[in-house]
Amino acid sequence: MTLECTVEVSVGEFRLTSALSAADGEVLALVGPNGSGKSTLLRALAGLVPMTGSVHVDGRDLAAAPPEARNVGWVPQNAALFPHLTALDNVAYGIGGRRGRDAARDWLRRLDVSDLETRKPAQLSGGQAQRVALARALARRPRLLLLDEPLSALDVSARVDVRRALRTHLADYDGVTVIVTHDAVDAVAFADRVVALEAGRVVQDAAPEEVTRAPRTWWLAQLMGANAFAGRATGASLAIDGGGTLALAEPVATAGPALGVVPAHAVTLHRERPRGSARNAWPVVVRELVPAGARVRVQCEGRPNVVAEVTSEAVADLRLGDGEQVWASAKATEVTVVLL
Amino acid sequence: MKSRTPAPMAVAAAVGVCFLALPLLGILVRAPWSDLGRLLPSDATLTALRLSMECSFGALAISLVVGVPIAWLLARRDFAGKGLVRALVTVPLVLPPVVGGVALLLAFGRRGLVPLHLAFTTWGAIAAEAFVAMPFLVLTVEGAIASVDDRYEQVAATLGSSPLTAFRRVTLPLVMPGIAAGSALAWARALGEFGATITFAGNLPGQTQTLPLDVYTTLDRDPDAAVALSLVLLALSVGVLVALRGRWRVAGR
Numbered sequence: 001m002t003l004e005c006t007v008e009v010s011v012g013e014f015r016l017t018s019a020l021s022a023a024d025g026e027v028l029a030l031v032g033p034n035g036s037g038k039s040t041l042l043r044a045l046a047g048l049v050p051m052t053g054s055v056h057v058d059g060r061d062l063a064a065a066p067p068e069a070r071n072v073g074w075v076p077q078n079a080a081l082f083p084h085l086t087a088l089d090n091v092a093y094g095i096g097g098r099r100g101r102d103a104a105r106d107w108l109r110r111l112d113v114s115d116l117e118t119r120k121p122a123q124l125s126g127g128q129a130q131r132v133a134l135a136r137a138l139a140r141r142p143r144l145l146l147l148d149e150p151l152s153a154l155d156v157s158a159r160v161d162v163r164r165a166l167r168t169h170l171a172d173y174d175g176v177t178v179i180v181t182h183d184a185v186d187a188v189a190f191a192d193r194v195v196a197l198e199a200g201r202v203v204q205d206a207a208p209e210e211v212t213r214a215p216r217t218w219w220l221a222q223l224m225g226a227n228a229f230a231g232r233a234t235g236a237s238l239a240i241d242g243g244g245t246l247a248l249a250e251p252v253a254t255a256g257p258a259l260g261v262v263p264a265h266a267v268t269l270h271r272e273r274p275r276g277s278a279r280n281a282w283p284v285v286v287r288e289l290v291p292a293g294a295r296v297r298v299q300c301e302g303r304p305n306v307v308a309e310v311t312s313e314a315v316a317d318l319r320l321g322d323g324e325q326v327w328a329s330a331k332a333t334e335v336t337v338v339l340l
Numbered sequence: 341m342k343s344r345t346p347a348p349m350a351v352a353a354a355v356g357v358c359f360l361a362l363p364l365l366g367i368l369v370r371a372p373w374s375d376l377g378r379l380l381p382s383d384a385t386l387t388a389l390r391l392s393m394e395c396s397f398g399a400l401a402i403s404l405v406v407g408v409p410i411a412w413l414l415a416r417r418d419f420a421g422k423g424l425v426r427a428l429v430t431v432p433l434v435l436p437p438v439v440g441g442v443a444l445l446l447a448f449g450r451r452g453l454v455p456l457h458l459a460f461t462t463w464g465a466i467a468a469e470a471f472v473a474m475p476f477l478v479l480t481v482e483g484a485i486a487s488v489d490d491r492y493e494q495v496a497a498t499l500g501s502s503p504l505t506a507f508r509r510v511t512l513p514l515v516m517p518g519i520a521a522g523s524a525l526a527w528a529r530a531l532g533e534f535g536a537t538i539t540f541a542g543n544l545p546g547q548t549q550t551l552p553l554d555v556y557t558t559l560d561r562d563p564d565a566a567v568a569l570s571l572v573l574l575a576l577s578v579g580v581l582v583a584l585r586g587r588w589r590v591a592g593r
Contacts, residue, residue, distance in 0.1 A: 043494075046494075046498050047497070047498075048494050048497070048498075066497070066502075067494070067497035067498050068497050068498070068499075068500050068501055068502055070498070071500075072498055073498065074494070074495065074498040076491050076494070076495065080489065080491045080492060080495050082492055082495075082496075082510055082514075083492075083514065084510075084513045084514055093496070093499055093509070094499030094500050136495075136499070137498075140499060140500065
């Protein structure tokens with residue numbers, strides 16, 4: 001399934017003009033400051049706000065179709081489960097009949113919330129409600145799945161839990177997913193591509209690593225300035241695929257595939273091997289310097305590759321330049337672990 | 341520690357409560373309790389009671405059928421003249437019922453703008469009661485709908501429901517307590533309707549003479565019977581009040 005759209009929406013003074021495209025099974029992370037139009041774009045794709053332009057899903061233009069004829073799954077913030085229906089009836093709502101209830105049972109089981117079938121939304125935790133809302137959207141096998149900040153209202157442990165569920169199910173899902181997020185960890189954990197909006201326009205549309213390496217705007221640099229290291233976590237360390245190890249502040253509960261996320265501003269560069277409290281230090285070669293406002297993002301090659309964000313004074317002091325051999329270091333407490 | 345209540349405030353409030361309670365006490369004290377068995381089951385009373393039930397429930401049905409859609413439009417849609425519609429809905433609340441009756445006569449009477457010949461018929465009594473009762477329903481239900489997050493309807497739409505289906509399956513169940521409360525208020529107002537009914541529909545026993553009109557007519561001739569009838573109306577009103585308890589809140593909040 002594919003998505004090709006050009007969306008224009010006017011709400012009072014605000015104008016949104018965005019073009020998006022995605023291929024089968026692709027996950028797009030939609031990021032941007034408050035008021036940049038992320039939720040509006042999602043609602044336009046769902047058919048919930050008047051728009052001009054086109055929304056081609058699998059070649060068919062849905063722009064003129066009402067929301068009920070689009071077969072688009074939309075999960076708004078805070079899940080918005082129907083308060084008068086049980087979890088099961090919420091999931092069955094979009095299908096109906098006996099078939100709907102059977103399918104709903106199946107989806108609740110897939111999302112590990114079978115035991116909550118008879119509960120009303122008021123009796124669900126935030127994480128459980130998100131799982132049920134996701135089941136409700138997926139049960140209709142939508143061609144396009146739109147998730148509006150699915151993790152933002154959750155506490156830390158629920159966030160870890162739902163993030164894992166999302167990853168599993170997005171990997172299986174063959175439609176296009178667009179996920180609005182405020183969290184760089186989600187963007188690098190889920191997305192094949194990051195689409196950044198500012199003031200109603202797309203300012204960057206690239207792979208997460210590319211946005212991390214060279215964010216086009218200051219806001220993006222702040223958000224996406226994070227390194228993501230995929231590997232296998234065991235105890236308090238992460239063995240990175242392709243070489244290198246990261247020390248973690250706390251041991252993981254269960255060993256398994258994981259992502260270690262380190263903000264670029266938490267990576268420091270040194271001429272000599274550092275002898276401080278930082279538990280992680282490894283030699284790297286400077287490959288590229290990209291100015292980002294008053295700071296400079298330094299792309300380094302090593303085991304692993306890493307992006308460090310430093311001040312322009314530091315660049316001068318350390319005489320950083322292409323091909324220079326330096327040491328990168330990061331405190332274990334700066335590593336966020338995402339279990340996959 | 342309990343906050344102190346200023347004496348003038350307490351005294352004024354006590355006077356007010358007495359003013360509201362004494363008339364009710366009056367009915368209870370002066371009711372011809374020993375004669376109730378003889379006074380109430382009379383043919384005239386039963387006829388008036390039956391007519392009152394028909395008219396008040398008829399008025400409630402009309403109010404529900406047209407009032408709920410008005411409430412939904414006011415709560416959920418923007419359209420030209422919305423302020424005017426809301427004002428029109430509110431007018432019967434502030435209009436003297438007698439004036440409402442005259443207005444109905446000019447609109448739907450024999451020589452009215454739309455000559456439906458409703459005047460001085462049972463349908464006229466129902467129309468008069470619906471006219472004064474509908475605002476209670478519309479305003480209560482509008483408040484209930486407005487307090488329901490409109491994202492529920494939007495999610496329902498993305499799950500394949502047309503706007504009407506979404507209203508029926510999602511909004512309606514969520515605002516049921518509001519509809520129950522609005523219905524109780526509107527029905528009670530219709531049951532007690534006097535001014536518009538007597539002006540538009542007259543006071544014809546068996547056709548338009550509802551309980552309140554019966555009370556008024558009987559008061560001269562047989563005060564005991566009038567008090568007994570008042571007791572019946574009082575009992576019905578208290579019944580509504582009891583049924584309403586706790587029904588104000590919207591489900592799921």
